[in-house]
Amino acid sequence: xxxxxxxxxxxxxxxxxxxxxxxxxxxxxxxxxxxxxxxxxxxxxxxxxxxxxxxxxxxxxxxxxxxxxxxxxxxxxxxxxxxxxxxxxxxxxxxxxxxxxxxxxxxxxxxxxxxx
Numbered sequence: 001x002x003x004x005x006x007x008x009x010x011x012x013x014x015x016x017x018x019x020x021x022x023x024x025x026x027x028x029x030x031x032x033x034x035x036x037x038x039x040x041x042x043x044x045x046x047x048x049x050x051x052x053x054x055x056x057x058x059x060x061x062x063x064x065x066x067x068x069x070x071x072x073x074x075x076x077x078x079x080x081x082x083x084x085x086x087x088x089x090x091x092x093x094x095x096x097x098x099x100x101x102x103x104x105x106x107x108x109x110x111x112x113x114x115x116x
Contacts, residue, residue, distance in 0.1 A: 006031070009096060009112040013040070016105035020098040022112075025053050029092030031114035036063075036096070039073040040108015045101035048074065050112075053093040062094070067106075 008026050028034065038048055049064040065074050096112060 005035075005113045005115045007111070007113050008034075009110055011111075012109045013107045016043070016107050017098070018100050018105060020096075020110075022096045025093035025095050026112070027092060028094045028114065033115050034078040034094075035075070035111075035113045035115075036078070037075045037111045038098075038108065039071075040106055041071050042067050042069060042100075042104060042106040044069055044104025046104055046106045047099050047101075049097045049099075050076075050078065051095050051097055053095065059095075072108075 009022060013020075034050075036050055045066065045068055047064055047066045050062045052060045052062050054060055062078065063076055065076075067074075096110065098106070098110075100106065
């Protein structure tokens with residue numbers, strides 16, 4: 001029996017972007033593994049984080065990366081590691097957050113898939 005991936009986020013940003021946070025927390029309680037792919041270009045410093053949200057609503061970083069001017073590509077597979085497993089014990093919610101420094105902008109694509 002094959003496990004079919006579930007697309008949680010699949011966005012293409014064709015105009016320069018500033019800060020971005022996924023619109024709603026993503027229910028990850030039934031997902032055993034997640035794949036995040038972020039690629040594009042940036043005019044300055046930009047960072048991305050996958051964040052778990054605990055029952056009190058506190059953000060807890062699972063993973064993050066920083067990019068500088070130019071092209072970038074991040075492809076990260078999560079789970080089952082200790083930080084990601086905590087999302088299943090806690091509120092089972094995650095979100096993606098992208099933060100720019102100063103006047104930096106970025107454009108490209110962002111995909112988050114789950115399976116399990």
